[in-house]
Amino acid sequence: MDAQPSFLNQLFDKGFLVPSGVDGLYGRGEAYEEVIAGFDSLITKTVANDAAEKISFPPGMSRVAFEKSGYMKSFPQLAGTVHSFCGVDHDHTELLAQLAAGEEWTGKQEVTDVVLTPAACYPIYPVLAARGNMPKGGVVFDLQSYCFRHEPSQDPARMQLFRIREFVRAGTPEEVVAFREEWLKRGPAMMEAVGLPLHIDLANDPFFGRGGRLMKVGQREQQLKFELLVQIANPAGPTAIMSFNYHQDHFGETWGIHTNDGGVAQTACTGFGMDRIALALLKHHGLDLKAWPKSVSKTLWG
């Protein structure tokens, strides 16, 4: 139908992404990583005076913490549990025979204590709760993580493993709402500085199943989630490259996170979809980084 190679194939051809044979799972070439690093440094400059505590998480988190988070209630279809072989010699012999015969061989894999991290903020809540009442004024975290969501897709902007840099604010309702308001101004300003045409929209998370429908409606009615959207590679419409989420006291209650005076803390977070931002920049400014508008190059690479 379309003689033009797809955007994903163009990214493969030019070495920005490297195919793995699995939809949504790609190696990243050097130029792609330069785009990521450029935008990452723009974020770092933007938050230079925020006094945020910076933590980089590995791509997996504690299964016990994951279970407590409630993720399986809302998004069971997206989670990835990690399983390992815990057998002995004769189990191994059987496993190798199954593998050799092209049969299912993972029956003896047992669930481990590790679950792939679904969003960069999930591992921080139990850490924060364990520290006791927060200092006056609350706290802000600057987090990053590779994250996993099980949604194989040929849209390059819907990867199974992708990076999020995420800011999490915990404090009083006023502090938390002010944080989100601030980011709802900063986000568009940053995207305009790198030449991305955007709009902000009310949004909902992909809550699972029949019960999920009500949660989507409730989230929208209370205006808990906004997204910053840019047209990338989905012909059906633009893709979210940032989100702005107000959790009210959901995580504060779940984890027992308390403000200085002992009340249940509220939380909010703002996430940058780093891979989606890189893809949006490549889509809008083209695959020759040297030909990008000077103002964009300067913003990204100084």
Next chain:
Amino acid sequence: MDAQPSFLNQLFDKGFLVPSGVDGLYGRGEAYEEVIAGFDSLITKTVANDAAEKISFPPGMSRVAFEKSGYMKSFPQLAGTVHSFCGVDHDHTELLAQLAAGEEWTGKQEVTDVVLTPAACYPIYPVLAARGNMPKGGVVFDLQSYCFRHEPSQDPARMQLFRIREFVRAGTPEEVVAFREEWLKRGPAMMEAVGLPLHIDLANDPFFGRGGRLMKVGQREQQLKFELLVQIANPAGPTAIMSFNYHQDHFGETWGIHTNDGGVAQTACTGFGMDRIALALLKHHGLDLKAWPKSVSKTLWG
């Protein structure tokens, strides 16, 4: 027994690592990441003239490629397969009831197309094979990945999720052996430049089970693996922070990787255990980065 806090607890106290409740699974604080970034830039300087193709991999790889690699034959106990919930509403209801009752809830998780990457070189072999015969002189890759090995431990230098930067050479036996020889000189020089007392030793991989014993002996007899070892936090002895591996034609045969004249390529790789290197530096130079020897600071941060 020991009134001194363990090295791991000291790292927690000073914020270099952040506990998750799971052994071998830690967040990384800002100063820890500065050490990682400093050593990473030393590597980049060292290889500036190597003309290596740089690829950054996500922490998971194709299950089909993983199966073909032979990893489950050698190290089944270390691998992590990724499983997801593929059920419908009533399965979800059952799952939530199991979770609420504190029962095993992962019975309906099905294996996905993703396996956690066990070493940064595993995803590159099928990519290289798919490109057809290599150019004359072969190729060299500069790879990085978060990797997973299922070996929970309270030794901070034995993490379940950790970063490897790895160089992979493919070519003729002469090219590949010369690459390993070069790194066996470069590695110690780099570690001396950052003040780490080291030794190089013949080594073997942790091949599984009774059959694995013979493989360990064979690997040692043929001198296929060397490690660069530094004392970190294991009272039983030093820990490998680099490895130098000669695969002969193992991966070339497995994947069908060919030299320019159509012969089966040989491969070798050199891996930097980035987290172990950071821990070795913190152990040897102390937890106050500003008090590190000037020559070390200058080498890492210029």
